[in-house]
Amino acid sequence: MAYSNSSHRPDRKKMGGRTPHSKVCHFCKDGVDFLDYKDVPRLRRLVNDRGKILPRRVTGNCARHQRMVTVSVKRARELALLPFVSERA
Amino acid sequence: MKAYECIVILDPKLEEVEVDKIAAKIEDMIQKGGGVLTNTNKWGKKKLAYEIDKVNEAYYVQFNFNAPFEFNKEFIKTVKFINGMIRAMVFNTPVEKKKTRKIATPAPATM
Numbered sequence: 747m748a749y750s751n752s753s754h755r756p757d758r759k760k761m762g763g764r765t766p767h768s769k770v771c772h773f774c775k776d777g778v779d780f781l782d783y784k785d786v787p788r789l790r791r792l793v794n795d796r797g798k799i800l801p802r803r804v805t806g807n808c809a810r811h812q813r814m815v816t817v818s819v820k821r822a823r824e825l826a827l828l829p830f831v832s833e834r835a
Numbered sequence: 836m837k838a839y840e841c842i843v844i845l846d847p848k849l850e851e852v853e854v855d856k857i858a859a860k861i862e863d864m865i866q867k868g869g870g871v872l873t874n875t876n877k878w879g880k881k882k883l884a885y886e887i888d889k890v891n892e893a894y895y896v897q898f899n900f901n902a903p904f905e906f907n908k909e910f911i912k913t914v915k916f917i918n919g920m921i922r923a924m925v926f927n928t929p930v931e932k933k934k935t936r937k938i939a940t941p942a943p944a945t946m
Binding site: 825830 | 883897922924926
């Protein structure tokens with residue numbers, strides 16, 4: 747789990763903020779061993795509308811799967827399956 | 836021998852027959868170089884995510900093959916210079932591994 751409430755952090759609830767809910771890596775959940783760069787619909791969900799790769803703190807991916815994401819997004823970009831940059835959609 | 840995947844992007848101005856010819860040529864090249872072709876997949880004409888050489892759509896053809904490393908190095912060099920080629924890429928494909936997760940043995944209890 748990416749974030750857990752550890753004791754040295756201030757209690758967010760007392761401070762009136764939102765409590766971060768723990769995220770689970772979706773790839774781990776599905777038992778994905780290999781992320782295909784040809785799987786464009788899946789990769790689309792891992793980049794923002796500008797075509798930038800979403801950070802781990804947003805998607806909740808584990809380190810291993812985030813590495814697979816970066817490699818396959820970059821491969822897809824080279825093959826013109828995904829844009830390097832896209833104008834604001 | 837290693838498993839590779841080659842994807843070529845071809846000029847949209849070519850005719851279907853010419854695309855088939857180039858695909859056959861590449862298949863021939865793989866087999867002559869000592870590789871074993873496992874799969875050929877023609878995706879057809881696809882829209883590109885961005886413009887390449889003032890072209891907005893192109894033919895995609897995918898080849899899967901097993902080949903020695905030395906062949907692969909030469910292969911990509913020659914493929915890139917085929918007429919009508921816009922882009923050619925070769926990636927290695929992961930071999931399916933058997934899951935051998937180490938099970939942590941509990942440490943012997945100390946005092």
